[in-house]
Amino acid sequence: MFSSSPHSGLLEKLFQYIDLHQDEFVQTLKEWVSIESDSVQPVPRLRQKLFQMMALAADKLRNLGARVDSVDLGSQQMPDGQSLPIPPILLAELGNDPKKPTVCFYGHLDVQPAQKDDGWLTDPYTLTEVDGKLYGRGATDNKGPVLAWINAVSTFRALQQDLPVNIKLILEGMEEAGSVALEELVKREKDHFFSSVDYIVISDNLWLSQRKPALTYGTRGNCYFTVEVKCRDQDFHSGTFGGILNEPMADLVTLLGSLVDSSGHILIPGIYDQMAPITEEEKTMYENIDMDLEEYQNINQVEKFLFDTKEELLMHLWRYPSLSIHGIEGAFDEPGTKTVIPGRVLGKFSIRLVPTMTPSVVEKQVTQHLEAVFSKRNSFNKMAVSMVLGLHPWTANIHDTQYLAAQRAIKTVFEVDPDMIRDGSTIPIAKIFQAITQKSVMMLPLGAVDDGEHSQNEKINRWNYIQGSKLFAAFFLELSKQHSGHQMPSSVF
Amino acid sequence: MFSSSPHSGLLEKLFQYIDLHQDEFVQTLKEWVSIESDSVQPVPRLRQKLFQMMALAADKLRNLGARVDSVDLGSQQMPDGQSLPIPPILLAELGNDPKKPTVCFYGHLDVQPAQKDDGWLTDPYTLTEVDGKLYGRGATDNKGPVLAWINAVSTFRALQQDLPVNIKLILEGMEEAGSVALEELVKREKDHFFSSVDYIVISDNLWLSQRKPALTYGTRGNCYFTVEVKCRDQDFHSGTFGGILNEPMADLVTLLGSLVDSSGHILIPGIYDQMAPITEEEKTMYENIDMDLEEYQNINQVEKFLFDTKEELLMHLWRYPSLSIHGIEGAFDEPGTKTVIPGRVLGKFSIRLVPTMTPSVVEKQVTQHLEAVFSKRNSFNKMAVSMVLGLHPWTANIHDTQYLAAQRAIKTVFEVDPDMIRDGSTIPIAKIFQAITQKSVMMLPLGAVDDGEHSQNEKINRWNYIQGSKLFAAFFLELSKQHSGHQMPSSVF
Structure with a gap:
């Protein structure tokens, strides 16, 4: 050969x-x-x-x-x-x-x-x-x-x-x-x-x-965000304070729940505006890729992905932005049944960027969105959004x-x-x-x-x-x- | 004397x-x-x-x-x-x-x-x-x-x-x-x-x-719940899988976000039905209690509680059920910026019970509610609700x-x-x-x-x-x- x-x-x-x-x-x-x-x-x-x-x-x-x-x-x-x-x-x-x-x-x-x-x-x-x-x-x-x-x-x-x-x-x-x-x-x-x-x-x-x-x-690029919700630094006992507080975790799950829907669509206003349009030449390249969707699901032990065709799947991996929620710092994360109301929690999520999205615009859109959602709750807690990583x-x-x-x-x-x-x-x-x-x-x-x-x-x-x-x-x-x-x-x- | x-x-x-x-x-x-x-x-x-x-x-x-x-x-x-x-x-x-x-x-x-x-x-x-x-x-x-x-x-x-x-x-x-x-x-x-x-x-x-x-x-009693959302046992990389999965964390924050509103009201259908009605005699007892709300806020370093009167505050601590979200096991909970899609996450929350609520009925209501919310998402993940503690x-x-x-x-x-x-x-x-x-x-x-x-x-x-x-x-x-x-x-x- x-x-x-x-x-x-x-x-x-x-x-x-x-x-x-x-x-x-x-x-x-x-x-x-x-x-x-x-x-x-x-x-x-x-x-x-x-x-x-x-x-x-x-x-x-x-x-x-x-x-x-x-x-x-x-x-x-x-x-x-x-x-x-x-x-x-x-x-x-x-x-x-x-x-x-x-x-x-x-x-x-x-x-x-x-x-x-x-x-x-x-x-x-x-x-x-x-x-x-x-x-x-x-x-x-x-x-x-x-x-x-x-x-x-x-x-x-x-x-x-x-x-x-x-x-x-x-x-x-x-x-x-x-x-x-x-x-x-x-x-x-x-x-x-x-x-x-x-x-x-x-x-x-x-x-x-x-x-x-x-x-x-x-x-893809990546903008990594933290969103902190704080009542006070110390935790509370859920027996002694449950029912009379704006609990930071309740605020945080609502904030995190406002980011993406169950079809993977990002709910932050304007986020898709910066995405470059998909060309016909580009589409052909996706068609030529050798990929067996079912095998891909099996290999990855995923019962079902969100999309049914190879082209859609690959485009949503490479060509569209995505948002993932990674976890929460400051809440109860160990085995067991601790009855704590965390006093201060830090949610973490990130958005994968595609051309021609830029971190600075994404940062603005995310911050405005979370502030709007938080403001609607009339919570007495403090919220702070921070983009800790902004990669093109x-x-x-x-x-x-x-x-x-x-x-x-x-x-x-x-x-x-x-x-x-x-x-x-x-x-x-x-x-x-x-x-x-x-x-x-x-x-x-x-x-x-x-x-x-x-x-x-x-x-x-x-x-x-x-x-x-x-x-x-x-x-x-x-x-x-x-x-x-x-x-x-x-x-x- | x-x-x-x-x-x-x-x-x-x-x-x-x-x-x-x-x-x-x-x-x-x-x-x-x-x-x-x-x-x-x-x-x-x-x-x-x-x-x-x-x-x-x-x-x-x-x-x-x-x-x-x-x-x-x-x-x-x-x-x-x-x-x-x-x-x-x-x-x-x-x-x-x-x-x-x-x-x-x-x-x-x-x-x-x-x-x-x-x-x-x-x-x-x-x-x-x-x-x-x-x-x-x-x-x-x-x-x-x-x-x-x-x-x-x-x-x-x-x-x-x-x-x-x-x-x-x-x-x-x-x-x-x-x-x-x-x-x-x-x-x-x-x-x-x-x-x-x-x-x-x-x-x-x-x-x-x-x-x-x-x-x-x-x-108050306490019913402690875990709700597990699982795609697979292993975690995913958010670059390699972000955009094509029903992510367990997105499902879980929606489930947790459906439990209680920002005024502390529990959103699980029927949950207040079992609560004994508040009598006039009872109300008088709350009025007689000696309590300074502002001092109570200061001692506890809480800027503001959900209620403005002593009676409402105490009733929501003692006389109404409350729901607190404690945390999540299996997600990223450490300092840093890990770009993980957790494959399996376990949310934890508990409900404080008041007479005449019973753990067995609360368990049924919570399970039905979460199953309804989850079913609406059409997620490909598996959800499992479990009451791990039920105290009267x-x-x-x-x-x-x-x-x-x-x-x-x-x-x-x-x-x-x-x-x-x-x-x-x-x-x-x-x-x-x-x-x-x-x-x-x-x-x-x-x-x-x-x-x-x-x-x-x-x-x-x-x-x-x-x-x-x-x-x-x-x-x-x-x-x-x-x-x-x-x-x-x-x-x-």
């Missing part, structure tokens, strides 16, 4: 090496997963783990011969007054041949919280293989894909093959906590680290299917050189054309890189749809992890080829 | 004795408070303290000449698998003259957890007097009142005066942990220990004011002999008529005694409204403790007088 490629002999060698060394690659992933690099819970113990994780990755890259700059980012002030250190961002580079294209990989080494008690079948921080699935927190999001990139590079090195591209990596440890300090660093490095970069690759999302690869050209949506030009290179590499490794997809979730970094560096940004996922990122029993398939390492190796070769083809005319001038 | 009473000479002697020995009485309270008899935290060390506490009380009662039966209750299996011994219940009796009435005092010697770190100004297990206030865990809930009863008895003994009533006590050590094993024991002793009992007195609640005594003739309300006949005796004793000791009050919270033991033994049950509180039961810096005023001891002594004499007056006609037959 490699006969058509000038690199086919080399590719075969690279792939063989990766297959032969796959247990080593899995072992390294196991070491990385074993570090509880949780950036979401703001506690000193976990911040130490993040520093340990970043140092381990820096060592790994230096051992490959990369120059690694571990950028100190100081500390952050938390809402409760404590100061927590921010883990460094790693800027790594390997090769600076001006005749080669330079491709920069972005990844993150922090993870969402996970505890065995949450419903994990195995210890979340002990990578455990069951039937070809590697279970562990961060396995697919995002430690596995980062290592697949490193595996591809190390395979060239191990075989003493010249890397066809200059490699850069930017690895952070705060992605799950909103990529604190990253944007500022990218701005600062725009004319330094990023000046020689031609392409930026992100591999922090999933395929649409269990077996068919995908290329991603868009992501992103779309790419799918005719860019690296999209072509990636399509070809996928065809080589997986023998199929990728699904051209968007991602319903927010990977703000795509938008940030695009807006600040003005470079081509591509999202090239490695994980399967059922990997369970952010969930219990997160995993990456051994097959995805190993084929992904091959894919990146093939991509380096294709990118080198496509880039010179693409650059030729301009070098003639 | 005692001139009108045939007992006035004796009363004076009793009161004088109590005044002269008050430091001794405080010293005994100090010894009792020093034992960390915490029944809430299920650990072996604290269970030992409970056994120690019960043994100390048994000794004290035996030294007064009482016959004390320390009933072994075996052990309890905790949810985590460990087995913990249950402290004994003491059944004590002093005197069995068939010509005297028999009055039984119920009290508990266990306490809520307390640590200096929680915000105590003094060590919670070292009774500390500041400005006439005796600070310590259990000082008012319930060691102080138990000792006041014992002080009254011991005063008669010390003065070598015949006790005008037969005394019984039932003292338990698991009240704060749900009175494990008590109900069963009361049932077992119905025709034994309780057969000769005429009156049961409970002193385990507070006055409505800081200075004015009260008599309590009712408590209780009211007493305030024309009972012992209420009259207590009113007179209060007038004698405090020179005022008591507030006739109810308690908005649920003290199941009153209803249990009434339902099982069919005897007259009275709640005669000694503590002031600001005693802080269950809270940091719990205290009992020295004045309340000492006057309370006198009150019980006067009550014995009045009860004897009223009882014989009351019994006379039947003894003529």
Whole structure:
């Protein structure tokens, strides 16, 4: 199958090496997963783990011969007054041949919280293989894909093959906590680290299917809101105060209940006004995507989704905004029957944005809506709405050189054309890189749809992890080829 | 002031004795408070303290000449698998003259957890007097009142005066942990220990004011509900699934939001049908209660309650049912910005019941209401409603002999008529005694409204403790007088 490629002999060698060394690659992933690099819970113990994780990755890259700059980012002030250190961002580079294209990989080494008690079948921080699935927190999001990139590079090195591209990596440890300090660093490095970069690759999302690869050209943004309702700081006993108070929880459930209807339609006035109209060309792309709705429901153990056709379902994931209620802080959340009236509660919800919605307009619409709903209640409590995160949506030009290179590499490794997809979730970094560096940004996922990122029993398939390492190796070769083809005319001038 | 009473000479002697020995009485309270008899935290060390506490009380009662039966209750299996011994219940009796009435005092010697770190100004297990206030865990809930009863008895003994009533006590050590094993024991002793009992007195609640005594003739019941909405056991990522799911949290906030309006009115159809109508006589009782609404708001740090008059406020605390939403299990409840769609959430709320509401009817009404609301949403999720606790309300006949005796004793000791009050919270033991033994049950509180039961810096005023001891002594004499007056006609037959 490699006969058509000038690199086919080399590719075969690279792939063989990766297959032969796959247990080593899995072992390294196991070491990385074993570090509880949780950036979401703001506690000193976990911040130490993040520093340990970043140092381990820096060592790994230096051992490959990369120059690694571990950028100190100081500390952050938390809402409760404590100061927590921010883990460094790693800027790594390997090769600076001006005749080669330079491709920069972005990844993150922090993870969402996970505890065995949450419903994990195995210890979340002990990578455990069951039937070809590697279970562990961060396995697919995002430690596995980062290592697949490193595996591809190390395979060239191990075989003493010249890397066809200059490699850069930017690895952070705060992605799950909103990529604190990253944007500022990218701005600062725009004319330094990023000046020689031609392409930026992100591999922090999933395929649409269990077996068919995908290329991603868009992501939704996210505006995360908190709405606080407060009577007083202390809680009340429901026997001694039940019946004579505006209870903050009653106010809050009404506020949260006013946001979205049972068909998923957002009830905030004006929220759909900013959404770009859907074009005919766009519709065709949705029709071509290979997806079995029933299988998708089964895989996800969902009895029924809100929509009955593939096109509607995908558009509501990628092309329409959505609103999710995440939970409540300050209420009674433990097992048991505590008869408390919480004195102060904080509801949390977020809205996924699509082009051309902007966080500033959404913030205004949400605030006005909640104020109107609250005002109608005539409650004696105080309400405070806050947008704690405002991340833009992103779309790419799918005719860019690296999209072509990636399509070809996928065809080589997986023998199929990728699904051209968007991602319903927010990977703000795509938008940030695009807006600040003005470079081509591509999202090239490695994980399967059922990997369970952010969930219990997160995993990456051994097959995805190993084929992904091959894919990146093939991509380096294709990118080198496509880039010179693409650059030729301009070098003639 | 005692001139009108045939007992006035004796009363004076009793009161004088109590005044002269008050430091001794405080010293005994100090010894009792020093034992960390915490029944809430299920650990072996604290269970030992409970056994120690019960043994100390048994000794004290035996030294007064009482016959004390320390009933072994075996052990309890905790949810985590460990087995913990249950402290004994003491059944004590002093005197069995068939010509005297028999009055039984119920009290508990266990306490809520307390640590200096929680915000105590003094060590919670070292009774500390500041400005006439005796600070310590259990000082008012319930060691102080138990000792006041014992002080009254011991005063008669010390003065070598015949006790005008037969005394019984039932003292338990698991009240704060749900009175494990008590109900069963009361049932077992119905025709034994309780057969000769005429009156049961409970002193385990507070006055409505800081200075004015009260008599309590009712408590609200409580039906505690959980409502589960489930899509699947695992959580979802709001990027990957937001927009295509019936999200359990959206269903749940609608369900919880359908329960009560912003004026505190419960929206469950039929819920007020079972409530006993309010009589004119009853209204007068509310008018007579001494209460400053503004002061009550200030003490409780509440900007404004739902009602502007004392009568309305108290009726909504005691006389109307109320509904409080306590919280949600399974949603995101920690600090931070997790973008999760919880897969399964459990809402918790409870309804305080008033006569003649019954848990079985309330359960049916709540379930039907939630099923109707849920059905309208056409959600693909599963909903399950469960009543996990169903405790009856209780009211007493305030024309009972012992209420009259207590009113007179209060007038004698405090020179005022008591507030006739109810308690908005649920003290199941009153209803249990009434339902099982069919005897007259009275709640005669000694503590002031600001005693802080269950809270940091719990205290009992020295004045309340000492006057309370006198009150019980006067009550014995009045009860004897009223009882014989009351019994006379039947003894003529």
